[in-house]
Amino acid sequence: MLLLNRLSKSVEDRGRTIPVIQDVTLEVPERQFLCIVGPSGSGKSTLLRLMMGLTPPTSGTLYYHGLPLDGVNLRAAMVFQSFALLPWLTVQANVELGLRARDLPDEECRRRAAYYLDKVGLDGFKEAYPGELSGGMKQRAALARALAVEPDLLCMDEPFSGLDALTSANLREEVLGLWADLALPVHTVVMVTHIIEEAVLMADRVVVLTSRPGRIAADMPVTLPRPRNKRDPGFDEMVDSIFEKIV
């Protein structure tokens, strides 16, 4: 449903043009969990922002459901490493933000925010401010905010990197659960990560980017049966084969 056709992106820095993403062609089919991995500076986050329509490509075209994408993709939603909640709004108001931007009636905003907060397990924290929440709860709130606009594509930029090991393990399981939940509208996920184990644990397919500028170095399916575990046979081999592509 998302097609990147020979996408390139470069930035200007003190008069010099620096290529960040070069000539990336990629198709994201519906109902796929796609992970983008690569060394730091490979432009993973930039690629995700291009997919979200937050920044225009220097050349090439993006197609969303066959139509060229121009501007922010309002049928997609994004989750960030730093949670990016507005500290001056309550959790509820943060989740309602995208719905208000879509001019939905008050009633509907409240109903949907409550539904998705319940889905991520933040039922009792509607009136709390983000500053009063732990990191894991903040990321749940950010997840609810993204889900509440009922996107058909969910983009996640290192969503577990800002959390401690235990919290991130828990949240990973929950994200997989939400992805598999047929009652929710979102079934397609693109996630950026620098942790290869995380990618192998979660993804249907892993795309490896090269460093400076980012090109596709490898595009490999992950066929291990779900639910997965780090001790599964074949897990380490998969991690190793991705690791080789990076170095």
Add this chain to the structure above:
Amino acid sequence: MSESRPSPRWLPAALVVALLALAALFVGPDRVLRLAAEVAPREPALRDLPAAAGWSLLRMTASYLASVVVAWIAGYAAATRPGAARILLPLLDVGQSVPVLGFFPAAIYVFITLLGGGRVSLELAAIFLIFTSQVWNLAFGVYEGLSTIPHETRAAVESLGVRGLLLWRTLLLPACVPSLLYNSILSWANGWYFLIACEIIVAGPVKYDLPGLGSMLSRALARGDLTLAIGDLIALVGVVLALELLVWRPLRAWSRRFRYDTQSDERVSGARTLPDLALPALVRPLRAAARALWRRLPLARLNHALAAIGAGTVRAGRTLRRPLLVLSAAAAVLALVAVGAALRPPWPAEAASLPLALLLSFLRINAAYVLALLWIIPVALWVSDRPRALRALSVVAQVGASIPATAFFPVLVALLVGRFGGMEFISIALALTGMQWYLLFNLLAGVGRVPQDLRESLRALGLTRREIHRSLVLPACMPSLVTGSVAAWGGTWNALILSEYVVYRGHVYQVLGLGALLNRATFETGSRSLLFLSLGLLVLTVVSFNRLVWDRLYRYVNTRYRLEA
């Protein structure tokens, strides 16, 4: 949460009455003028005190509101358009460092020429001057607030499709609240300083009158009425402190909500109770009204209109760029010609004393600076390892800095005229009163930031207190000291304009200096060329000194003595 507590029932009524009273004051300028005419010519008495305080406060409020609006436009433009930032930021920087008070005579001149010699032109000149003392750091505050929005937060809000008015309400305005508020407190203190100065200048040599606390003070002292002078000072300090307690302090507490802290910290427990405790009862009905209004706004249509206006402005800007450039070039040429005409020889004989006057003013500032450092550095070091004393002194410095030193000028003059070497001593003492709070305030902040573990590690190494002061506290304070020095220097040039030329009991007391020359050019000789010459020299000196000395020192100190990695 805050909605659950009912607000007092009389509040909306009181609010309406207050608004009506304000409107009555402003409807019909002739009425205001008539009121002014009734107040102006009379010598002030104690019962005029509330009116004087009211006028001063009104002037402050008017100029503050104007400053906030202009600061928003400038700050927003600078933060969103790199082209605008290239022009605006240096402009703001120069505006901040130029001694604005020097322009007061010129401002009176301009407004009186434009609008005639009435009360309105004086009021406008005063408000304009206060405005120029407030607007710069407010604009920097808006710029800072907008440009420090984290990239991911910005992207997140964009990715949700938030645009137009909703974007302003949920992101842009709240993001500016802490820095705008912090700078408002500075601006407000600056404003008082200038307000009092303006009123004193106007009440001094000229027969104009601006009813207010400053003019009342200088008149009272000029005729030797100590009761009125003391009453006036008490009223002034009372108003300043009341504003600090009732307005700024609650607002500061409230603004803590608008900071980004990604990690939860110990402030959390406070954050839950703050909005309720801190919001003055007055704000709640206002907020409810704003919310109700917001809900009724036809958002889609407004956004559409705003977008159209924005696009229209951009288009108009593009088509008008050429004509505008030509126009501003023409204006610049005209201004140059006008200044050239004003500066054309023959210069008055006094012009010959300009270099010496500059040197003397410069020496006076240096003397005040050294005197201030002589007491401030030992005090700051002394409190550096006494946390309780440090906190107490910080409060004192904060209050001291918010009380306009200009108010004490007439008092000091009354006390010191004819004693201790006379005017020379007075002018340095006056410069000192303006300078010391900035220095103390900044130095205390620097002392407070010295990390405890560093200090403890040195103590564990067996260093004595004095050695710790020398090797850690003093170097660590250097950046704050330089920051304070820059502000103090700028402020002191302003103070000199007031302190080198004093009218007391009908006598003019003066010393040779740039400030005195400026005053003489305006109020005695009326020499336009001397006014422009001394003004130009003053601006040139301050700007070049900032560029050549303070900027470099600031950069050096900040690379050499920064504590954080």
